[in-house]
Amino acid sequence: MKNSTLDKVKKGTYITITNLPTGILKVQLIRIGITEGSKVFCLERLPGGTIILQKNRQEIAIGYNLAKEINFQIV
Amino acid sequence: MSKVHSDIIEHNEKHPHLNIEKNNPDSKFPKVVLVGNPNVGKSLFFNYLSGVYVDVSNFPGTTVSITKGIYKKYSIYDTPGIYGVSSFNDEEKVALDIILDADIILNVVNSLHLERDIFLTQQLIEMGKKVTVILNFFDEVEKRKIKIKPDRLSELLGVEVITTSAIKKSGFDRLDFAIENARIGNQPKELHHILHETLNRVGSQAEALMILEGDTLVAERHGVQCGSPDEREIIYIERRNRVNEIVSEVEYEDSSRGKFLNLLGRLSLNPLSGIPILIIVLTILYFFIGDFVAQRVVNFTENTIGKGYVEYYMKSYIAKFTPSQISVNLLNGGDKVIETKNFIFDKSIDSDLSLYNEFKNYSRLPNAEVDFSFNNLLVRLFFGEFGIISMTVTYLIFLLLPLVIAFYFAMAMLEDSGYLPRLATMLDRVMTKIGLNGRAVIPIMLGFGCVTMATITTRLLGSEREKTIATAILQFVIPCSAQLAVIAVLMSSAGIAALLIYVSVIFIVLILLSTTLNKFLPGESTSLLIDLPMMRFPELDNVFKKTFFRTYGFMKEASLWFFVGALFVGLLDVTGMLLLFQDILAPITTIWLKLPKEAATAFVMGVVRRDFGAAGLFNLSLTSMQITVALITITLFVPCIASFMVMLNERGWKEGISIWLGTWFFAFLIGGIVAQIIL
Ligand SMILES: Nc1nc2c(ncn2[C@@H]2O[C@H](COP(=O)(O)OP(=O)(O)OP(=O)(O)O)[C@@H](O)[C@H]2O)c(=O)[nH]1
Ligand SMILES: [Mg+2]
Numbered sequence: 001m002k003n004s005t006l007d008k009v010k011k012g013t014y015i016t017i018t019n020l021p022t023g024i025l026k027v028q029l030i031r032i033g034i035t036e037g038s039k040v041f042c043l044e045r046l047p048g049g050t051i052i053l054q055k056n057r058q059e060i061a062i063g064y065n066l067a068k069e070i071n072f073q074i075v
Numbered sequence: 076m077s078k079v080h081s082d083i084i085e086h087n088e089k090h091p092h093l094n095i096e097k098n099n100p101d102s103k104f105p106k107v108v109l110v111g112n113p114n115v116g117k118s119l120f121f122n123y124l125s126g127v128y129v130d131v132s133n134f135p136g137t138t139v140s141i142t143k144g145i146y147k148k149y150s151i152y153d154t155p156g157i158y159g160v161s162s163f164n165d166e167e168k169v170a171l172d173i174i175l176d177a178d179i180i181l182n183v184v185n186s187l188h189l190e191r192d193i194f195l196t197q198q199l200i201e202m203g204k205k206v207t208v209i210l211n212f213f214d215e216v217e218k219r220k221i222k223i224k225p226d227r228l229s230e231l232l233g234v235e236v237i238t239t240s241a242i243k244k245s246g247f248d249r250l251d252f253a254i255e256n257a258r259i260g261n262q263p264k265e266l267h268h269i270l271h272e273t274l275n276r277v278g279s280q281a282e283a284l285m286i287l288e289g290d291t292l293v294a295e296r297h298g299v300q301c302g303s304p305d306e307r308e309i310i311y312i313e314r315r316n317r318v319n320e321i322v323s324e325v326e327y328e329d330s331s332r333g334k335f336l337n338l339l340g341r342l343s344l345n346p347l348s349g350i351p352i353l354i355i356v357l358t359i360l361y362f363f364i365g366d367f368v369a370q371r372v373v374n375f376t377e378n379t380i381g382k383g384y385v386e387y388y389m390k391s392y393i394a395k396f397t398p399s400q401i402s403v404n405l406l407n408g409g410d411k412v413i414e415t416k417n418f419i420f421d422k423s424i425d426s427d428l429s430l431y432n433e434f435k436n437y438s439r440l441p442n443a444e445v446d447f448s449f450n451n452l453l454v455r456l457f458f459g460e461f462g463i464i465s466m467t468v469t470y471l472i473f474l475l476l477p478l479v480i481a482f483y484f485a486m487a488m489l490e491d492s493g494y495l496p497r498l499a500t501m502l503d504r505v506m507t508k509i510g511l512n513g514r515a516v517i518p519i520m521l522g523f524g525c526v527t528m529a530t531i532t533t534r535l536l537g538s539e540r541e542k543t544i545a546t547a548i549l550q551f552v553i554p555c556s557a558q559l560a561v562i563a564v565l566m567s568s569a570g571i572a573a574l575l576i577y578v579s580v581i582f583i584v585l586i587l588l589s590t591t592l593n594k595f596l597p598g599e600s601t602s603l604l605i606d607l608p609m610m611r612f613p614e615l616d617n618v619f620k621k622t623f624f625r626t627y628g629f630m631k632e633a634s635l636w637f638f639v640g641a642l643f644v645g646l647l648d649v650t651g652m653l654l655l656f657q658d659i660l661a662p663i664t665t666i667w668l669k670l671p672k673e674a675a676t677a678f679v680m681g682v683v684r685r686d687f688g689a690a691g692l693f694n695l696s697l698t699s700m701q702i703t704v705a706l707i708t709i710t711l712f713v714p715c716i717a718s719f720m721v722m723l724n725e726r727g728w729k730e731g732i733s734i735w736l737g738t739w740f741f742a743f744l745i746g747g748i749v750a751q752i753i754l
Contacts, residue, residue: 023304024163025604030311031158032606033191044344048504050513050603052344058188061344061500063512063603 006062006070011045019071029070032060039075104150107254108173110199111183112192113137113156114608116211119241120183121153124250128624129153131617132490133608134517136535139166141173149179149254158191160198160285162292165534171292175281179205179257181250186210186223186238189322191606193232197318200232200260203280207235207253214240215609221328228325233261242614263317269310273299340497340610349501356494360485368481369563373474381473386465387438390447393458394424397451403437404444412444456645463641470690471630471637478560480626486524486556487621491613495520496605503603509586510593512537512603515545522553525629527718529553530725537601544592546726550714550734551741552585557633557686562706565692569699576703580749581710584741632717633684640683644676644691653679667747668708669754670701677709684715700753708746713738 003018017038020026033055034040044052049064062070109117113135121129125144130137135156142153152173155166162168174180180199184192199206208228210216216223229236235256239246266284273283277297285293287302288310294301302310342348394401398421405414418434425431438445449455457464489495495517503513515536522529526549533545554562566574593600647653653676657664660675668674673695681688688709697705713719713735723731 027161027307027311028158028163028604030315031191031194032604033188033194033315035312035315044341046345046501046504050500050503052500052607056188056190058191059340059607061496061503061513061603061605061607063503063507065507066602066604 003071003073006051006067006072007049007064009042009045009051009067009072011042013042014075015040015042015072016075017070018073021066021069025066025069033058034060104145104148105178106152106173106176107146107149107179107181108152108154108177109181109183110154110170110174110177110195111156112158112185112188112195113606115156115183115185115192116241117156117183118153120181120209120250121151123241123244123247125151125153128620130621130624132487132621133493133611134490134496135605135608136166136517136532137490139169139531139534141169147251152177157195159195160202161288161290164537168292171285171290174199174202174204175279175285175293177204179254180207181209181253181257182206183209183211186212186216187219187221187609188606189223189326190319193318193322194315196232197314197321198284200234201262201266201314202284203259203262205257205259207237207257208232209253210236210238211241213238213246214243219328221326224325228321231261231321231324234258242617263313265313336610336612340493340607343494343497343610344500346501349497353498353501356489364478364481364485364559365563365567368477369560370567372477372481373564376473376477377469381469385473386469387445389465389468390458391424393449393454394420394447396423397449397454398422399424399450400448401434401438402446403434404446405440406442406444452649456649463638463645467634467637467641471634474564474690475557475560475633475686476626476630478563479556479629480622482556482559483524483622483625483629484618486521487618487625488613489520490621491611491618493608493610496607497610499605500603500607507600508593509589510544510596510600511541511589512601514603514605515541518545519548519553522549522555523559524556525625526550526553526555526714527721530718530721533725538598540592540596540598541600543596543726543730544589546722546730547592547734547737548585548589550718550722551588551711551738552581554685554710555715555718557629557684558689558710561686561689561693562710565689565702565706569702573699573703576700576749576753577706577710580707580745584711584745636683636716637687640680640687643683644679647679663743663747667743667750668704669750670697670705671695674705677705678712681709681712685709685712686715688712704746704750704754707749708742711738711742711745713742 009015017034017036017040020029020034020036029035038055041054042051043054043059049067051062051067053060053062109120111117114133114137118129118131118138121127121142121144122131124146127142127144129142138153138155140155144151154170154173157167157170160167160171160174162171182196182199184196196206196208210223210225225236225238235253235258237246237249237253269287270280270283273286274280276299277283277286282293282297286297286299287306289302289304289307291301343352401418403416403418404412407413416437418430420426420430437443449459456462498520499513499516502516506513506515517535518529518532521532529549530546533542536542536545566577644653647656656679657672657675661672664670664672664675674692677688677691680691689706692702692705714722719731719735722734
């Protein structure tokens, strides 16, 4: 499967997160529940590139610049 | 306002090493600390247990400092929400110290988001703290037919687990049990090996773990080397895996139901549907505040009650003791004067009974408008047209109070609905253009309620430069509710063109200010990462409570300052200094701003509070374009004293003073430019 960055994810797809940025950002994402290997759903992709992911019942908004640093694969 | 209850804490924040608690008489009480992710209900528990009011809203980051209260024989603490214990940002630093110091931790958990929340729980347990887990939001769990096994969770974690619904106060009878039975949970086996060495050196498991997780703050305190980012990652990933395992064992779902509110939440994210929703929200706000309250309610309270009864009887009473001249105008239906009658009482209003009776009959006619004037200077100072007491009462209670209540009510509804974080997300990309991310929408929106409070909330932003930009925006361009109230009343007489000019100028200043700061401030802004709370119908109980406490706080502070300001202006007036002052400022007021020279009084009052300044404009007869210029200048003018103090505290002296001086300069500069163009 092709590996691309999260800013390019299409609305309404199920994806697996494959790579996170390093450092504090990674720690913050792990805490919220997003790790390398998590399966999430792309709920919305706003014009301008802000991404809204859904994991279980939780909705998480991720800014464009952060999304560019996260890799995913389509499942 | 929010500053009041957090004074001790602010101090503690700056000197965590001092541990001033030691001097308190109640320090022998065990410390019970409420810890949990943002927006899980901690503050509701705190309100209930301690009886101390703290704000509760439906967005992450409501609480930004620690508040202390007493419950039975415990001292209890409310903390900012955190996703994990460390010192990456201000909220975490504040929480870290109190957690390390805690005797008992009540870990509040949102049962709908176990996977996210139990991560912190697990970390607290690994720190070796005595913990009880509170599975909150259990009403929602039941509503959505999710199955959670609290007993199994308790077994796996090794601590007590109770279930509650904080908005319904259900399960609160078990809180005593929760506190008394807090205990150290199951420790992962490997952890002991990893911790062993550091533990021997620092003596506390909690601090040892912090150091291994790479927390420089704690490591420095003990003068030891902290763990590397890689070590931290290993610990984190292990913990995450363990948490996921636990959660998969205790939770399974029967059915999930789509809901109207869910849909609404989703629609408000995407600009395509989100902007129409925003417009609907703003329209409702406009009709509620601008039309209903600012026109109808205020007309009734200010004219009928304030002028018609309170001022009338107060001044008639005063007139018993001092000479007065009273003119009574009879108005026709269109507010035109059809008849005027003057009464002159040389000694006292009731010395000539027949005249007094005539006055009474005449002045109580339903269409009568009564004007008192007093000769005695001192009486005028207190009860004259701009008298300290008469004006404070009419202005604060009958004009500002209804409007401020309306604003706080509207803000509380928004804060409780879960709409604000979605608005933040929708505007995220636009905000990045001015060096902020969507998160900053929250403090800026709160600024329309109270700039002081909002300035404290800038703590939830990710970097210093974002805090600076947001603070500058708040202090320069955002009018607080009291100010908006006065603006709304003045604008309603100035017409739509004036309103459009006003709004566009303020908006242009906002853009110029923030893009300039964004360009010249060093560093980089952070990217949005926020979890969205569920949309829901505002909890009316909470909305009313919050409106009450905020209004109360506002009135307490505003009355004092208004009184001081009015006294100051009154004294200047009586001593003739005001005229002198107006003459000195005349070149600026009359030539540059093209306003009557009396407008200078507004700026004198405006130094105390901007809304008082705006109020000073009521009594001048201005054209609509003059109103526009005056309001633009006053809006951009210095923030109120309370928010100035908070800004100094949050942003430091250098930055605070620069922003403050900047407001002086730009208010007159921009007001003047607009005046030169439109007048
Ligand atoms: N349905 C439901 N809502 C709840 C419950 N407990 C809290 N809430 C709501 O959750 C929101 C957050 O409550 P707060 O007490 O402000 O949460 P907090 O943990 O102090 O939040 P921060 O200060 O931001 O960390 C409010 O809108 C509450 O009404 C509950 O048991 N059920
Ligand atoms: Mg709180």
